[in-house]
Amino acid sequence: MRRALFILIVLGLVAAGTLWVAARPASVTVAAGDLAIDIPLWLAALAFAISLFVVGLIVRLYAGIRSWLARRRLKRALRHRDEGDEAMVSAFAALAAGDGSAALKYGEKARRLLGDTPLTLMLAGYAARAAGRVEAAETTFRLLAEQDGPAAALGQRGIAQIAVERGNRAVAAEAARAALAYQPNAAWAKSLAFEDSVRRRDWQAALRLLPPAESGSEEGLRRAALLLAAAAEESEPRAALRLEQQAAALAPALAPAHAAVVRRLRAMGKARAADSALKEGLAKASHPMLAALALEGPADESKAGRAKRVAALATEVGGAELALAAAQAALEAEDWAEARRWAERARSGGVEDRRLHALLAKIAEGEFAGSERAHAEAEAHWRDAASAPEPPDWTCANCGSSHAEWSHLCSSCGAVGSLRWGEARAASPQLLLPAPLPGL
Ligand SMILES: [Zn+2]
Numbered sequence: 433m434r435r436a437l438f439i440l441i442v443l444g445l446v447a448a449g450t451l452w453v454a455a456r457p458a459s460v461t462v463a464a465g466d467l468a469i470d471i472p473l474w475l476a477a478l479a480f481a482i483s484l485f486v487v488g489l490i491v492r493l494y495a496g497i498r499s500w501l502a503r504r505r506l507k508r509a510l511r512h513r514d515e516g517d518e519a520m521v522s523a524f525a526a527l528a529a530g531d532g533s534a535a536l537k538y539g540e541k542a543r544r545l546l547g548d549t550p551l552t553l554m555l556a557g558y559a560a561r562a563a564g565r566v567e568a569a570e571t572t573f574r575l576l577a578e579q580d581g582p583a584a585a586l587g588q589r590g591i592a593q594i595a596v597e598r599g600n601r602a603v604a605a606e607a608a609r610a611a612l613a614y615q616p617n618a619a620w621a622k623s624l625a626f627e628d629s630v631r632r633r634d635w636q637a638a639l640r641l642l643p644p645a646e647s648g649s650e651e652g653l654r655r656a657a658l659l660l661a662a663a664a665e666e667s668e669p670r671a672a673l674r675l676e677q678q679a680a681a682l683a684p685a686l687a688p689a690h691a692a693v694v695r696r697l698r699a700m701g702k703a704r705a706a707d708s709a710l711k712e713g714l715a716k717a718s719h720p721m722l723a724a725l726a727l728e729g730p731a732d733e734s735k736a737g738r739a740k741r742v743a744a745l746a747t748e749v750g751g752a753e754l755a756l757a758a759a760q761a762a763l764e765a766e767d768w769a770e771a772r773r774w775a776e777r778a779r780s781g782g783v784e785d786r787r788l789h790a791l792l793a794k795i796a797e798g799e800f801a802g803s804e805r806a807h808a809e810a811e812a813h814w815r816d817a818a819s820a821p822e823p824p825d826w827t828c829a830n831c832g833s834s835h836a837e838w839s840h841l842c843s844s845c846g847a848v849g850s851l852r853w854g855e856a857r858a859a860s861p862q863l864l865l866p867a868p869l870p871g872l
Contacts, residue, residue, distance in 0.1 A: 449477075516545035516552075523555050532563035550576060550583035557590045570594050577610070585614040585621075592624060601628060630841070630848055635662035638848070647682055656683035657840035657849030660692055669700055680713070687719030687853065688838040694725050711749055718751035718781075719853060720823070721838075727757050739765035746774065752781025759791055768799040785824070789817035824854030 458473040471479075523538035539559035543552040553576040560569035570591065577587030588611035595604035605628030608621035615621065622641050629638035635658045642658070645651035656679035663675035673696045680689040690713025697706035714722050726745055729738050739761040746758040759774035775791055793813035800806030826835040830847035842850050 512545045516542050519545060520551065520555060523559055527555075527558060527562055530562070532559070535559035536563040536565070548575065550579050550586065553579070554583075554586050554590070557587075561590070561594065566594055566598075577607075582614055585611040585618065588614075589618075589620065592620070596624070601631070604628075626848075627846075630658075630846070633661075633665070635659075635665070645682060648684055652682040653686060654849035656680075656686055656689050660689060661840040663692060663696075669696065672696060673700070680709075683849075684716040687713065687717040687721045690714075690717060691721050691725060694722075711745070714745075714749045714751055714754055718753045720753050720756075723751075723753040723757035726754060727761060735761075735765040736767070739767055739770065743770065743774065746777075750781075752778045752783045755781055756783050756787065756791070759795075763791065763795055763798065766798060768795055771795045784820065785822060786817050786820045787823050789813050789820050793817060826851040826853060828852075 459470045460473055460476040462469050462471060519538045519542035523535050523542060526532075526534035526538060536556075536559045539552070539556040543556050546552050553572055557569050557572035557576060560566075560572060573587045573590030573594070575587070577584050577591060579587065588607040592604040592607035592611070595601070595607060601624075604624050608618075608624035608628070611618055611621040612625060626638055626641040629635075629641065639655060639658050639662075642655055643651060645655050659675045659679035659682070663672040663679070666672035666675060673693065676689060676692040676696055679686070680693050683689055690709065694706050694710045694713065697703075697709055710722065710725055714726065726742055727738070729741060733741070739758070742754075742758045742761040746754040755774050755777035759771050759778060762768075762770035762774055771791075772795055775788060775795065779788055790813070793810040796809035796813060797806050800809065826838050827833070828835070828842040828844060828847060828850045829852050830842060830850040831845035833842065833844035835843065835851055838851055838853075841848055
């Protein structure tokens with residue numbers, strides 16, 4: 433209605449203008465060089481109006497063509513997106529089915545249709561890897577690693593995975609550290625960086641990668657193993673002692689931690705502190721290593737004195753290993769009755785291995801020296817010793833291998849803090865790099 437009114441007003445004005453111009457004969461002179469043409473004013477006005485109309489028509493036509501092209505582009509982009517999405521789903525499905533070449537074909541199609549987005553790059557990388565084109569996969573993962581944010585972590589993960597498969601642990605660790613900058617809690621990256629720090633004997637860096645641990649927990653054992661490794665390489669005795677004390681507090685059942693504290697205190701000339709640390713260690717971990725430290729006394733100590741001291745300690749602290757040490761000390765002091773008494777205490781405490789029977793044989797040989805009884809009794813004990821189980825040793829909880837000595841690392845599988853005293857249990861090995869999506 434308003435539009436019609438507007439057109440009517442315009443038409444009215446044009447008619448009035450035309451009448452006004454027609455009523456006043458006038459002309460417009462157009463001069464070009466020597467030529468001059470007189471055009472009636474009404475004709476000039478008409479020509480002006482027609483040219484305005486034509487310009488308007490051209491502008492409208494241009495705008496129409498532009499909008500048509502934009503619509504066409506949008507339509508094509510939407511079609512590409514749909515086809516690209518479809519290719520991505522097909523590529524993921526092929527990956528999950530283990531069909532590398534199909535995954536590669538669809539992955540490349542998705543990349544062509546959708547461009548280099550984090551998702552298409554990740555997919556193309558894993559598809560190339562599944563198709564055995566490792567170089568191409570690595571190049572694609574490096575492109576992905578150059579992107580911002582979490583996409584970079586995905587790229588580093590791909591690089592690390594290939595490096596692990598090639599056995600290049602240093603490159604894998606470098607990628608893991610780069611990924612940790614974006615994802616500080618990525619378990620795979622922590623695991624690779626931790627392994628690398630251990631290999632480079634950078635114990636403090638390895639400790640920083642472990643979560644905080646409670647005393648007596650599995651993580652506590654791992655931390656304690658690293659603390660003891662760091663202490664062994666520490667040149668300043670007080671700093672080394674602090675590390676060893678931390679280890680003993682984190683892993684109270686770990687005899688080597690207590691033994692390290694006792695040895696360190698003794699080396700520092702702190703005999704009383706060493707004795708109290710030994711008592712504390714023996715109360716928490718009954719172990720031959722600590723019992724052997726209990727047998728070590730002052731240089732001028734007599735055999736009888738030593739037997740008395742160890743017996744007093746065994747009475748106070750208890751424990752089968754210390755009872756066996758007391759029996760050993762009594763044997764060497766030739767106090768046969770005491771030796772037998774402590775040997776029986778060790779047996780009732782659970783020591784029933786070769787060491788007990790060998791000790792009983794030696795007691796019989798000493799007590800009844802040269803007699804028929806000595807011979808018969810000792811022989812029976814030696815026979816028992818031969819058929820008795822071996823003394824416990826250190827077993828790796830990760831790979832199940834046996835070790836005579838404790839070490840912070842398993843020499844078979846490289847696990848940290850995995851050695852357990854007398855346990856023959858192998859935990860199921862953990863996947864280093866679990867797939868982020870099925871099939872990857
Ligand atoms: Zn192992």
